[in-house]
Amino acid sequence: MKIDISSTAVEKGLDIAKNFLEKLIIPSVEETGLLLKEQITSWRFKNQVRMLNKAQNFCIENNIKPKAISLKLLCPLLENASLEDDEFLQDKWAILLSNMVDSEQNIENHVFPFLLSQISKTEFLILEKSIFLRKERQIKKWLELNSFSETKESEKKKIEDEIERLETKNYEELRIKWKLQNEIRKLDEMESIIKTELYRPEYINENDLEEFEMANLIRLGLVKNLPQHNVYTNGTEIRNDRDSDYLTIDDLEINIESDGELYIITELGDLFIEACKNKN
Numbered sequence: 327m328k329i330d331i332s333s334t335a336v337e338k339g340l341d342i343a344k345n346f347l348e349k350l351i352i353p354s355v356e357e358t359g360l361l362l363k364e365q366i367t368s369w370r371f372k373n374q375v376r377m378l379n380k381a382q383n384f385c386i387e388n389n390i391k392p393k394a395i396s397l398k399l400l401c402p403l404l405e406n407a408s409l410e411d412d413e414f415l416q417d418k419w420a421i422l423l424s425n426m427v428d429s430e431q432n433i434e435n436h437v438f439p440f441l442l443s444q445i446s447k448t449e450f451l452i453l454e455k456s457i458f459l460r461k462e463r464q465i466k467k468w469l470e471l472n473s474f475s476e477t478k479e480s481e482k483k484k485i486e487d488e489i490e491r492l493e494t495k496n497y498e499e500l501r502i503k504w505k506l507q508n509e510i511r512k513l514d515e516m517e518s519i520i521k522t523e524l525y526r527p528e529y530i531n532e533n534d535l536e537e538f539e540m541a542n543l544i545r546l547g548l549v550k551n552l553p554q555h556n557v558y559t560n561g562t563e564i565r566n567d568r569d570s571d572y573l574t575i576d577d578l579e580i581n582i583e584s585d586g587e588l589y590i591i592t593e594l595g596d597l598f599i600e601a602c603k604n605k606n
Contacts, residue, residue: 380420
């Protein structure tokens with residue numbers, strides 16, 4: 327039975343949604359029955375229409391020419407989006423669809439709609455916040471590293487020239503040389519510290535989420551936990567054997583204790599949030 331979805335009985339935005347949807351699939355909307363299924367509620371139907379209208383607006387704003395995508399991808403996306411009642415997440419569904427139909431991005435991925443259907447607004451915002459803070463820190467550290475690198479080599483050269491001028495014939499000159507060499511090591515250590523801070527992951531504050539929310543993000547592979555441990559040894563003795571080529575440590579015990587966990591966003595989490603981000 328053919329359904330006439332252009333009927334005036336359907337809300338105003340339906341024609342816009344139909345025209346946009348026809349650009350995304352090869353069969354006609356009437357043939358697929360994507361928007362009108364048996365027993366589908368009016369509420370879910372309106373959500374689909376609203377989301378499709380928003381998706382088309384995002385495409386227009388970002389100069390995206392929609393391409394056809396697989397029904398295997400589109401049908402679950404529309405089905406899950408129709409259940410969303412939070413306006414913030416409705417926008418994310420629309421953005422995700424607009425990005426998926428963008429030929430320039432090529433991010434057709436069947437897991438993204440599933441992930442979006444499984445998380446709450448709070449969980450999404452925490453992931454988004456983590457990526458924002460990491461990018462903000464990386465920009466700051468890149469600027470700091472570039473500025474430091476510009477002066478480091480000249481400072482290092484000055485110190486090396488000063489060391490060369492020392493004759494080191496007495497203890498005082500040796501002491502000055504050691505001090506200057508230590509300054510060179512500090513310059514290298516400072517560069518290493520900046521790079522470590524630049525490339526380290528952004529840790530998610532576990533207090534920002536309930537335990538079940540963190541567990542859900544870990545279940546979905548969007549966040550992973552890194553167990554932290556303290557390692558220490560007990561007091562021990564080093565045997566003084568002058569005839570041996572090696573030092574021997576007696577009764578060495580190494581103790582490892584758990585010291586909680588750190589939580590970081592995974593590569594999948596990065597890609598997922600990026601897929602739900604407005605192109606502009």
